[in-house]
Amino acid sequence: MLDARRLQTNLRVPVDGIIGAGTLTALFARMGAAPAIAAELGLAANVHFRTYGILDTGLRLAHFMGQCGHESGSFRYMEEIASGADYEGRADLGNTQPGDGRRYKGRGPIQTTGRANYRRDGRTLGIDLESNPHLLSIPSLGLLASTLFWSRMGLNAYADQDNGVACSRGVNRGNPKSDKPANHEADRIALTAKAKGLIL
Template identity: 60%
Template sequence: MNTTQIKKLQRAVDVHDDGIIGRGTLTAVFKKLGASQSRAEELGLAANVHLKNYGILDNPLRFTHFLSQLAHESGNFRYMEEIASGAAYEGRKDLGNTQPGDGKRFKGRGPIQLTGRANYRKYGQQLGIDFENNPEIVAIPSIGLMVACKFWSDNGLNSLADQDGVQMITRRINGGTNGLADRKAHLAKLRGWIV
C-alpha cells in the first residue's frame, strides 16, 4: 500500500497518520473490526510481521480481501475456535478425519478456521509446530494469524485478491460460498477505510 492509502487507513481507525503501517495501525484495525483490546494487540503484533512476509500488505486489494475473509470466519475476530462442536466433521475423509473423535478434535480454529486433521498436519509441518498432536495451539491468535497467512499463500489467494475475486477466494477458504454477503459487506467497509 502506498503512503496516501496508509494515511487514509490510519485516519479511519483513529491513529496518528504518519503513513507507516506497523503494529499500532494494525492493532487499531483489528480493534475497529471487533477484536477485544488484548486480542487486537496480539493480532496486530503478529500481523506486523506476517502480513509483510506474505505480501498481503503489498496493495489494498490483498489487505482488504484478507481481513474481510478473516473477519467473517472469526466473527469479527471474537472467536478463535469454532462455536459448533465439530461433530459435523466426524468421518470427513476429505478433511483427513479418519480416526474417531477427529471431527471435534480438528474443528475450525484461528481467524481462518483451519479445519480437519489433514490441514492441521500440513500446516503444522510447514510451520514447524506440531498442530496435529496439539490442535488447540491454532486457537492462539498470533499462531492462528500465522496459519491464516500460510493458508492464504498456499492457496494462491493474493493473485485472486489482485483480481478482486471475492467469490473465488470464498470458495478456496470455505469450500462454497457460505457467508458471501457478510464477506462482501466487510470488504466494502474495509475498502472505505483505504480507497
Template identity: 55%
Template sequence: MDQGQIKRLQSAIRVTADGIMGRGSYTALFLRLGAGPERAAELALGAAVHVPAAGIDATPLRFAHFFAQLGHESDGFRAMEEYASGAAYEGRADLGNTQPGDGKRYKGRGPIQITGRANYRDFGRRIGIDLESHPEIAAVPSIGMLTACTYWTVRGLNALADADDVEGITRRINGGLNGLDDRKARLAVMKGLLQ
C-alpha cells in the same frame, strides 16, 4: 500499499498517520473490525510480522480481501475457535478426519478457522509447529495469524484478491460460498477504510 494509502487507513482507524503499519496500527484495525483489546493486540503482534512477509499488504485489494475473509471466518475476530462442537466434521475423509474424535479435535481454529486433521498436519509442518498433536495451539491468536497468512499464500489467494474475486477466494477458504453476503459486506467496509 504505498504510504499515502496506509496514511488514509490510519486516519480512518484514528491512529497517527505516519504511513507505517506497525503493531499500533494493526491493533486499532482489529479493534475497529470487532476484536476485544487483548485479542486485537495479540493478533496485531502476528499481523505486523506475517502480513508483510506474505505480500498481503502489497496492494489495497489484497489487504481488504484478507481482512474481510478473516473477519467473516472469526466472527469479527472474536472467535479463535469455532462455536460449534466440530461433530459435523466427524468422519470427513476429505478433511483427513479418519480417527474417532477427529471432528471435534480438529474443528475450526484461528482467524481463518483452519479445519480438519489434514490441514492441521499440513499447515503445522509449514509453520514449524506440531498443530496435529496440539490442535488447540491453532487458536492462539498470534499463531493463528501465522497460519492464516501461510494458508493465504499456499492457496494463491493474493492473485485472486488482485482480481477482486471474492467468490474465488471464498471457495478456496470455505469450499463453497457460505456467508458470501457477509464476506462482501466486510469487504466493502475494508475498501471504505482504504479510500
C-alpha cells in the same frame, strides 16, 4: 500499493505513513476484535502480513480482513463455537480417526479445519499442530496459520483482481474456482466492503 496514511487517517490513529503493530491493532479493533485479541493479532500481523505479501496492496489486506472477519465472527472467536461433530469422518479433511471432527475443528481467524490441514500447516511452520491443535486458538499462532493458508490458496492474486467470489470460495470451499457458492458468500463480501472502507 497500500496507502498507509489513508489507512491511518481512516482509523484515526497517528499518521506517520508507517504501518506497524499499532495501526494493524486499530484495524482489527475496528473490524470487531476485543482489545486484547486485537493487540495480539496486530503484533502478529505486523510480521506475517509482510511475509505473505498481504500488506503489498490495499485490496489484499481488505479481502483477507473480510474473509477472516466472517470466519471468526468479526475476530471475536479464535475457536469455532460449534462442537466440530459435523466434521467427524470427513475424509476430505483428513479426519479418519474417531474424535477427529471435534479435535480438529475450526481455529484461528481463518478457522483452519481438519487433521490434514493441521498436519500440513504444522509441518510447514515447524509446529506440531497435529498433536497440539489447540495452539491455533492462540490469536498470534492462528493468524500465522491463516496467512499461510491464504498464501497456499493463491488468494492474493484474486484479491488483486478484487474477486470476492473467488476469495470466498478459496477460503470456504478450498478452491477459488469452485462452482459452488461459499457459505454466507454475501456476508463475506459485505465484510470485505467494510474493510475496504477503512483501508482504501
